[in-house]
Amino acid sequence: MSTVSPVQTSSDSYNEVPYPGAAFRNTHPCHLGMIAHLLNLHPTTPQRCRVLELGCSMGANLIPMAVGLPNSEFVGVDFAEKQIEVAQKSVDALGLQNVRVETKSILDIDDSFGTFDYIICHGVYSWVAPDVQEKILQIGAENLSENGIMCVSYNTYPGWHFRGVVREMMRYHTENIASPAQKVIQARGLMKFLEDHSRSKLEAYTTLLKEEAEMLAKSDNSYLYHEHLEEVNEPLYFHQFVKRVDQAGLRYLADAAFQTMIAQQFDDEAAEILRNAPLLRREQYMDFLRNRMFRSSLICHQSQSPNYNVDATNLLGLHVGLRNQLRTVSEQGETVVWENASGRMTTEFPLTSIFRRLSNSFPRLTRVDDLLSDTTDNRVRQTALDALLIGFVRGMFTLTLDPPDFALELNEKPKSSTYARFQASSGAAKVTNLMHIDCVLQPQQRFIIEHLDGSRTLDEVAELLHEECSNGRFKVSREGEDLAPDLEELKDICKTEAKRLAHFALFEE
Numbered sequence: 001m002s003t004v005s006p007v008q009t010s011s012d013s014y015n016e017v018p019y020p021g022a023a024f025r026n027t028h029p030c031h032l033g034m035i036a037h038l039l040n041l042h043p044t045t046p047q048r049c050r051v052l053e054l055g056c057s058m059g060a061n062l063i064p065m066a067v068g069l070p071n072s073e074f075v076g077v078d079f080a081e082k083q084i085e086v087a088q089k090s091v092d093a094l095g096l097q098n099v100r101v102e103t104k105s106i107l108d109i110d111d112s113f114g115t116f117d118y119i120i121c122h123g124v125y126s127w128v129a130p131d132v133q134e135k136i137l138q139i140g141a142e143n144l145s146e147n148g149i150m151c152v153s154y155n156t157y158p159g160w161h162f163r164g165v166v167r168e169m170m171r172y173h174t175e176n177i178a179s180p181a182q183k184v185i186q187a188r189g190l191m192k193f194l195e196d197h198s199r200s201k202l203e204a205y206t207t208l209l210k211e212e213a214e215m216l217a218k219s220d221n222s223y224l225y226h227e228h229l230e231e232v233n234e235p236l237y238f239h240q241f242v243k244r245v246d247q248a249g250l251r252y253l254a255d256a257a258f259q260t261m262i263a264q265q266f267d268d269e270a271a272e273i274l275r276n277a278p279l280l281r282r283e284q285y286m287d288f289l290r291n292r293m294f295r296s297s298l299i300c301h302q303s304q305s306p307n308y309n310v311d312a313t314n315l316l317g318l319h320v321g322l323r324n325q326l327r328t329v330s331e332q333g334e335t336v337v338w339e340n341a342s343g344r345m346t347t348e349f350p351l352t353s354i355f356r357r358l359s360n361s362f363p364r365l366t367r368v369d370d371l372l373s374d375t376t377d378n379r380v381r382q383t384a385l386d387a388l389l390i391g392f393v394r395g396m397f398t399l400t401l402d403p404p405d406f407a408l409e410l411n412e413k414p415k416s417s418t419y420a421r422f423q424a425s426s427g428a429a430k431v432t433n434l435m436h437i438d439c440v441l442q443p444q445q446r447f448i449i450e451h452l453d454g455s456r457t458l459d460e461v462a463e464l465l466h467e468e469c470s471n472g473r474f475k476v477s478r479e480g481e482d483l484a485p486d487l488e489e490l491k492d493i494c495k496t497e498a499k500r501l502a503h504f505a506l507f508e509e
């Protein structure tokens, strides 16, 4: 029998309006472990670890992790049995032996679950009653291994004071409606009415409504329902959350969006003031400055001693890659100015060759130790490590701990990622790649991922596609326009698309 708390978002609401979820890269053990490693802790390698996800819904986050890390063990719990049924079907269809999903309340987690190196609780904490919130942190205290990292996300203030205005109006407008589907229709209607007709002397109010209306127009009904129409949604200030973490006998470690902790993201005057503030106050004031709405906090045991003066040598042991491909802005011998969506950086000899290597292997991640293996001069090594750390802080590079590998060069019979293939064959437009990022695919890309299962060549997939097109069962299109390619053209399309998909980390090594 599962326990039900007195004030509760019951499992009924999730059985009626399921929450499909998604892959959240910031909750992946390779990401959590990377942050712990940077801060001088000793996280368990994601390649051999135990992971627990609380409120795992249909497994969209947990299951691709389990596929990518076959030697690790994954446990997911959720009290909505319909969601767990879907998760179980995926586990069975994929034949996974390393993941267990259970219909269970968070309140019922006990010692029998054992300890975990990583505990994930994403999109749950703010939406449950106080006793469940307390239990979530208690699970951290009791079920997290000594070096373990827990990731808990929640809605936060001051940002939610603004978003909460919309929620309160929607709740008032729909309070007498029983059907969730009708509630959503009415809530969307109210938003449109407010956006079209609001009149206020306060310009900020009109802007707020417009921005929220735009955001909600792009959101699906399950998000709108569970975020704005559910009974419980308790945002809290960062400092309040940290106090609860402390009371549970745990320690706040870092933000999952690690770069948000860096004061240099503000102007010089603010950065100077923030830098002089203790860590927790600095983070709180940065939320005030950003009007932050959502946080994903990493937590560890109080016995852990993180070092926040990150030493660039801590990058050794991690993998590094570019967040987006680099472009050369100017090149004079070995002095090169590089640019990507995150900013500019100038390199000179010998850093330039390291950047070139990263650029050539994009989007693959390289072990930092291997990247520097030819560099024997200690001063040069240190300069390179410093540059990589600065690039990471600026968002140019991504760092990760022991990630799953993927293929950039396709062999004769390429094998698409097992999980993405499973999603594509279920007709999903969005698939999760081997870097745990969701990608939206065109129909012909889906077809290629579905059929490149390691048993066919690209030409054989093109022949299959040709057959489907000839029978009128499939249409190849580009930018919304239907094409009628012959077999040779389809072979070219398959080659080009497969190459592009390999760059989305969608093929196994």
Ligand SMILES: C[S@@+](CC[C@H](N)C(=O)[O-])C[C@H]1O[C@@H](n2cnc3c(N)ncnc32)[C@H](O)[C@@H]1O
Residues within 6 Å of the ligand: 009, 011, 014, 019, 020, 021, 022, 054, 055, 056, 057, 058, 077, 078, 079, 080, 083, 104, 105, 106, 107, 121, 122, 123, 124, 127, 128, 132, 226
């Ligand atoms: C908003 S959804 C988030 C799902 C997923 N973690 C994500 O972020 O996409 C909240 C999930 O927590 C589950 N949940 C809420 N209260 C729970 C409880 N007491 N025990 C177990 N699961 C719970 C719900 O069924 C739902 O799947």
